[in-house]
Amino acid sequence: MKARVEAFRHAFRGARVLVTTQPHAKFHAVASLVVVLAGFWCKLTTLEWALIVCSISIVWLSEAMNTALEFLADEVSLEWRERIKHAKDVAAFSVLAAAIGAATIGVLVFTPYVFGRS
Secondary structure, eight states: OHHHHHHHHHHHHHHHHHHHHOHHHHHHHHHHHHHHHHHHHHTOOHHHHHHHHHHHHHHHHHHHHHHHHHHHHHHHOSSOOHHHHHHHHHHHHHHHHHHHHHHHHHHHHHHHHHHOOO
């Protein structure tokens, strides 16, 4: 049981590192809070909440993996290396793709609440 508790400590420490060192993670934190508050205000359905929670989770997952890859790449070499640059660029794209997907889902979910159901 102690090992499991320690694993959670490591995970929460990782979350703290992510949010305190990455400006985009701070933006994601604010955006996540705004979307969740808007969801409560709009009284989303269970399915709508599932879409929102999945979207938020995928963005956070992408941001965390991108940051982890960047930390590892910078540890391997601070010199410019084309393959490391490509790896970082691809990881950054994963965050962009997740954010675009989440924004699209947000528009689909919240538009009827903002403009009325048709």
